[in-house]
Amino acid sequence: MSYLNEGMREHYPKTMILVFLLFALFASVFTIGKTALEFSQPFFLVGTRMLFAGVLLLTYEYFKHPQKFRLRKQDFWPILKLAIFNIYLTNTFEFWGLQYLSSFKTCFIYSLSPFASALISYFVFSETMTKKKWIGLTIGCIGFLPILFSNEGGEDLSGNFLFFSWAEIAVLLACLSSVYGWILLKDILKSRQHSPLFINGISMLIGGSFALVHSGFTESWNPIPVTNYFSFVECWLTLIVVSNFVCYNLYGHLLKQYSATFLSFAGFTTPMFTAIFGWIFLRETISTEFYISASIVFTGLYLFNQEELLHSSAQGLLFSKKKASAIEQS
Numbered sequence: 001m002s003y004l005n006e007g008m009r010e011h012y013p014k015t016m017i018l019v020f021l022l023f024a025l026f027a028s029v030f031t032i033g034k035t036a037l038e039f040s041q042p043f044f045l046v047g048t049r050m051l052f053a054g055v056l057l058l059t060y061e062y063f064k065h066p067q068k069f070r071l072r073k074q075d076f077w078p079i080l081k082l083a084i085f086n087i088y089l090t091n092t093f094e095f096w097g098l099q100y101l102s103s104f105k106t107c108f109i110y111s112l113s114p115f116a117s118a119l120i121s122y123f124v125f126s127e128t129m130t131k132k133k134w135i136g137l138t139i140g141c142i143g144f145l146p147i148l149f150s151n152e153g154g155e156d157l158s159g160n161f162l163f164f165s166w167a168e169i170a171v172l173l174a175c176l177s178s179v180y181g182w183i184l185l186k187d188i189l190k191s192r193q194h195s196p197l198f199i200n201g202i203s204m205l206i207g208g209s210f211a212l213v214h215s216g217f218t219e220s221w222n223p224i225p226v227t228n229y230f231s232f233v234e235c236w237l238t239l240i241v242v243s244n245f246v247c248y249n250l251y252g253h254l255l256k257q258y259s260a261t262f263l264s265f266a267g268f269t270t271p272m273f274t275a276i277f278g279w280i281f282l283r284e285t286i287s288t289e290f291y292i293s294a295s296i297v298f299t300g301l302y303l304f305n306q307e308e309l310l311h312s313s314a315q316g317l318l319f320s321k322k323k324a325s326a327i328e329q330s
Helices: 006-036 042-064 073-098 103-110 113-123 131-143 145-149 154-158 166-191 196-218 229-255 260-266 269-281 288-329
Strands: none
Touching: 006 073, 006 103, 006 229, 006 260, 006 269, 042 073, 042 196, 042 229, 073 103, 073 166, 073 196, 103 145, 103 166, 103 269, 103 288, 113 131, 113 166, 113 288, 131 145, 131 288, 145 288, 154 166, 166 196, 166 229, 196 229, 229 260, 260 288, 269 288
16 A cells, blocks of 8 residues: 555555545535536635635634744745635636536546646656556546537537537636646645645635636626525535535645545546436436546556556655665664
């Protein structure tokens, strides 16, 4: 289990429950979000949700760790980038696209995350890619074509660019922004003495402000972009609890215990959960293309992660040998 930190192996069954709970909750966000969009416009939903959640998280952190409640100059730019990519762009693209797509198709496109992460790491951070990884990545990307080329009807309302609807393109951009955002979060947590709650609270506050300003310029405020206040508040509060409080912070917690590669692989369960939730609660029909794409993408993801885990095992063995050697010399 090279994808686990040394101290976590004895707690493996317990933490695995947390991993699958995390992705089931992530899946429910698409179902709840799709419902919420029946009563509100997307940018207003994102902006108010993120602002409120950010204020609550920061208030909690202020009273719990007042001595750590400060930002240095060098912290501002990384956190601003995190707010833009992980909060503002990710959520505005996602919820704008979700209003035209089914919940499970939106979530399935999000499953590009491991492949997008590999490409970003390759081009931006100059990480190496083996032949087997390239094969897995290629198979995985091909696997997305059947569901991308399937047409659900409503997505045409968003307009089209070549073979794809703008809704699909928006969710693809949300996926890329999310991947880059998680890379930024992991880097911030490693290099700075701040808790995930504090970092997420600041980024949600900033990103939510951007989204609300965006709403003010593009959505109809009469008096606010909501059609059914009670239903909106019900979905809004559920999204805040599940996504902002539980998912964001549980993911940050698990990043300290598992490799990003393993979490990306485990994340492939999310569209499966979403398809089940969409079928039960939204009466969405799961298309044949979904099953075809899921099978092909899983094959590519399996090949890609087998190589990644092999690399992690080799790194772990090398580290153990160096550690043993250092002990002997001392």
